[in-house]
Amino acid sequence: MSYAIVGFGKIGHALARAFARKGIEVSVATTRDPASFASDAAAIGPTIIPQTLAQAVKADVIFLAIRFESHPEVAKALPSWKEKTIIDAMNTFAPPEELDGLPSSAFVAKAFNGARLVKGFNHLGASVLAQDPAVHGGRRAVFLASDDDGAAAEVGALAEDLGFAPVKLGGLSEGGRLVHARGESWGHLIFKDLVKFD
Template identity: 80%
Template structure:
């Protein structure tokens, strides 16, 4: 299984550090030349491999950590996303009417034709996501929502490998709404830093 993070801002770097902590190789890409962020990637760890966007989207599992407004540009990198699992780690404060009344992740799913989409890793601010998830005698929770149960299970297993405690919220129209920004207000689970105690 191969992994990529598209976007190398605060959230992308926090995700990259999660992979580096566990020694898992991950491609990182932006719309810029990979040489422009190669030294920042190297500073995180040898597991963080700078790639062009066209190279990174060849991965099996792809995190979207770009600005919400930039996701259509990423989607155009492939004619079809069939066989890919895409994790929507983005947030937007676009009002619901601009999204056609849909959850933001449902809008993203439309752009990534054929992909199995999972909403996740977006409810924590980057500074918290950046921390080791093993805290307070347990593991930091990450919320996952998807209309594809197999994809949710796949990303749940990845979250566990990265040291987090996955919490599945159901489909995008139910669970997705719990972890997205809605206009000028935040959904109930945004910024909720919760932990699962070791049993």
């Protein structure tokens, strides 16, 4: 299984650190030349591989850690996203009418034709997400929502590998609404830093 993070701002850096802690290789990409952020990637660890967007989208599992407004442009990188798993780690404050009344992730799913989309890793601020998820003898929770049970299970397994405790919230229409920030409507679980004890 290959992994990529599209976007290398605060959330992208936090996700990269999670991969680096576990020694799992992940590509990082932006719309810029990889040479422009290669030193940042190297500072996080040797398993963080700077790539072009065209290279990164060849991965099996792709995190979207970009500004919400940029996702349609990234979606043009492939004619079809079939057999790709997209993890939507974005938030938006766009009003519901701009999203056709859909949860933000359901709106994103329309742009990534054929992809299996999972909402996840978006409810924590970057500074918290960047920390080791092993806290107080437990594991920091990450919430996942998807209309594809198989994709949710796959991303749940990845979350476990990264040291987090995945909590599945159901489909995008119910679970997705709990973890999104949209307009003046904030999901009940957004920015909640919860720890699971086994």
